[in-house]
């Protein structure tokens with residue numbers, strides 16, 4: 001029988017050899033999943049030179065082999081952490097990203113500034129991450145969320161039910177959604193598909209496992225779908241309401257410029273993510 005420490009070190013090496021970007025963190029996360037405990041427990045048990053029983057070692061080896069084949073970590077654990085929430089994810093839904101936590105933060109800040117009962121709409125909700133974070137952090141908010149893909153919508157529905165948070169979820173097209181809310185919404189937030197068509201992502205986890213409908217923005221510059229979503233946001237927002245939209249790091253000037261050209265937006269400001277790359281545009285409905 002080998003020690004847990006030896007198993008995790010061997011897994012880290014195997015994942016590094018396979019080109020996994022964060023091999024140690026993933027080896028620890030998969031060990032925690034195999035053992036049914038937290039990563040902090042794995043670290044403690046490694047220090048204590050705890051032995052790893054054969055059943056756990058086999059299960060761990062299977063998970064590590066799948067990760068080395070570049071299945072997303074979150075599909076193997078079935079979970080994605082987003083702000084204060086742990087969401088269920090898997091095949092058929094876009095995995096929520098850390099950069100989107102900052103985007104959700106802008107929406108939460110803007111909604112909080114509207115008073116105790118803001119109305120917030122998340123267009124293109126995927127697994128429901130942004131909408132659920134808003135509902136979690138602003139208990140007085142009325143939160144609507146729409147998603148086009150049947151598979152992604154099912155994941156969002158599962159997350160709404162599991163968290164018990166009051167998000168009103170709808171299956172539908174964000175570019176035509178919620179005509180009954182026109183002119184009444186305080187904040188619209190969206191992380192739409194925005195990758196330029198033809199720019200296939202290099203990471204196998206993204207290229208092969210995030211759904212295409214979640215990735216590509218529908219034009220060479222990737223802005224066709226984001227701008228159609230922004231047009232709907234302009235219809236939904238009351239004058240003075242806020243749009244928060246995530247974009248690719250190549251779109252930090254083009255998306256704000258395109259929004260300004262519509263004449264529908266004032267105070268269009270772009271913001272970097274935690275790594276300093278342009279990532280989110282915030283604009284006020286004129």
Ligand SMILES: C[S@@+](CC[C@H](N)C(=O)[O-])C[C@H]1O[C@@H](n2cnc3c(N)ncnc32)[C@H](O)[C@@H]1O
Pocket residue numbers: 094095096097100123124125126127128129130146147148149152172173174175190191192193194213214215225
């Ligand atoms: C980049 S993913 C973001 C998902 C989620 N907002 C997040 O940040 O994790 C974009 C999502 O938009 C959905 N989508 C694409 N076109 C849409 C449309 N016209 N209406 C509604 N949802 C759409 C995709 O299915 C996908 O779930």
